[in-house]
Amino acid sequence: MAKQRHFIEKLRDLFLNEFFILGLIIINALIIFIDEFDLGYKTIGYLEASMTMLFIIEIWIKISHWGFRKYFSSNWNRLDFILIVVSLPSLLILFDNGAIMETNILLSLRILRVFKTFRLIRFMPEVDSFMKSIKRALQASYIIVLGFFILLFITALISCSLYKEIAPEYFRNPVVSIYSVFQLFSIEGWYEIPNLIAERSNEATAFFAKFYFSALLLGGGILGLSLVNSIFVDAMVSDNTDELEEDVKRLTQKIHSLEKKIDQLLKKSDDT
Template sequence: MIAFLISERTVIALILINTLVLFLDEFPNVHSFTRGVLFWIDYACMIYFLLEATLKIRLHGFRGYWAVAWNRFDFIVVLLSMPSLLAPLMNVHAFAIFLVLRVGRLFRFFRIFHFIPNANKIFAGVGRSLRASVGIFAALFILNFSLAMGGTMLFAGIAPEHFGDPLRSAYSLFKVFTVEGWYEIPDALAEKGISASMIGVVRGYFIISVLTGGILGLSLANAIFVDEMTVDNTLTVEKMVGDLHREMNRLHAAMRQEQTAAWEQLQAELKRVQELMEKMKGGRG
């Protein structure tokens, strides 16, 4: 019975059911039509996940349970969901903190990643990519900060809605970095009736921003990220090539040994034939 309760199939089924319930319960019409049925299904799922964690801890011991990374993630998700267990006893929606923690229920769906094939390799690749991209992200942050400060100094009086303070400027420049619709802000500034020279400054500033931060910066970050994500495949291919090279060297060495042995055997046969011929000549004499 315990094996069934904590089996992967049971966990996956409950996660999918719980996710569907959470999805449907957010529709006002469905929520009113079901009259709390979905809430109690979600509540039962929370009880199950709490029971699952308890059974695993009892089965493997807390140290054994905690030693597995996915178990730690599951345990944190269960903890984030626990405030919702108080819902039948009190109006948790009256407390802002419970409204925030209520979102923790959504993390239960992320447990499905545990059952995705090669999930560990995927997350390891993401981790490597993030570590490798720290430098470029820091450079983009500094670039965004510098351009935001410059934008605030230059355009705060013209477009306070975009450059009224450094934070607004940083957000505006971040949108420019994404390249999507980067021209909308400078075009909007140009329509404010500013001088032709100022229009040139605005457009030049945004062209520099999109070239450095968008096309160059984000493209470089994307290239590094993808390269690190595929490094597993590269290492695998390199290992295969290395193994093949070593096997070829082994075969080549074996062939050379066989050739050497065959040549020595041939020389021995020739020597024996020569000795035999000399004996035959001596016998005739």
Template sequence: MFKRFFLSERNVLTAIIINAIIICWMYFPQYRHHEWLEMVDHFFLIFFIVEAIVKIRVLGGKGYFGSKWNQFDFFIVLGSLPSLLTSFITVPNTSLLMILRLFRLIRLIRFIRFVPNLGQILAGLARAMRASVFVLLALVFLNFMLAIISCHFFAGVAPDFFGDPLVSAYSIFQMFTVEGWNEIPAVIAANAGEEVSPFLLGMMRFYFVLVVLLGGIFGMSLANAVFVDEMTMDNNKILEEKIDTLQEQILELKELLKNK
């Protein structure tokens, strides 16, 4: 009964979920370093240690470590062990231990195992990444070019957005996502004051509209289209195979009708 409890994937996943909730709870300001929550968290860590020991004893070393998921779980639990020190000794700086505790949240990845057609999804994802790489590179080069141009013209008037090439590249990427892009030309117009002619302000706004169109509307849309098309290619192939089979059956049926 004891061994079966720890060998049950459902029980382990339930413990992982509850532990994740406890860790999340501990990050609310009023519950940081809460004694009872710390104890519950340590209980779950001990639970995972016992789980690993039971599985190693039942499956054997080769059987246990032969599974990639078990290796993943073992090293996550092993990395969390130092957080138990807080129960026995006073640790002056617990920030590193808190980071090690967060590693246990990574075990939630185990739920991926239960995703239907996971292999097909991962294959589609890899195929989509390969197909999108040139589009993404084109977007990177476009971002780089526009970042340098924007840095040249607007570094003085809007240093928060275009003060240096890296900040400028981030601002251009933000515009590619069409997230709050209109705030940037508004800030530039406000900082420029009345010294700049309306014509130049209009050209500035036109430039940023062009940036959004090139990178945000056309560029990102193209990248999304290529990515989604490659992801769904397996489904298209299945449909094509079914259509081909159906056409062959129709042709065979026609031949039978002709012979009669």
């Protein structure tokens, strides 16, 4: 009984050790990486199922040790829990020798387990400051990002209406049109679309197409994306000045306090 209790304690300490879990995450990523080569080895499937079992044990031990409330208070733990739940179908290989693994599309969700690799970020220096910077940048730029996607949506619908008959490979429906306009905004092969339209239409339509897509490139690509990037980057690096601003504030307070003391001393000297 004592040996069993000692073993359970050792197992608990092992799964509460972040470096051990880090090792499991790296091994898990390597297994998924190898599996995508389609080598046909059933051993890979069993290894994937084994990794799922180990992560289930990790969740069980941490919930038992910390309790549900403390466990789910961590965003990392919530992410882990969701990823493991959606990868549970990979365990079917243990009972079906892989037959279901080849037919059930839900089992492809096991690939989402690779997102556990994001936990490596926790071991980066000053990761908390980095995450706060990203959060602040998202809060500062969400309005301009929303405006950009509204612009993308509107121009995609207009482009679809104008050119779905001339260039169906780019604008045959709104979904394809959104992708094509976004590609245009990213300044990736932007000239190919108007040139193709010019080849398939008359001179007036060709001239208008070149003018139209040049305006889209300027408004959405050069100005739009640049504005989004500048606001996001500015918000991310703004915390670099927080400490300096705090020092300036403290220095200003000390100067005011010193000025008051000097005024008091001068007033006393005048009275005497």
